[in-house]
Amino acid sequence: MSGSIKVTLAKSMIGRPEKHRKVLRAMGLTKVNRTVCLQDTPTVQGMIRKVSHLLRVEESADGSE
Structure with missing residues (x-):
């Protein structure tokens, strides 16, 4: 899980x-x-899972912040 x-x-x-x-x-x-x-870390994934019903999540390219 990187990026x-x-x-x-x-x-x-x-x-x-x-x-x-x-x-x-x-x-x-x-x-x-x-x-x-x-x-994209396990900590952030856990946070997203906790409130996933309130969020929209997209995969992002590594350099586009």
Whole structure:
């Protein structure tokens, strides 16, 4: 698992459990339709799995941050 992943917040955090909101903030996602490029690590994969119902995830090329 190397490279990077583009993660976009697709749904609002309103009404979500505090744990989910903390995970999203830790990923750098604070507003709907914001996109961040993250390293493809087991830690990030676990975070994505936790809130996958709120995200859009795309594979990104290594150099396009």
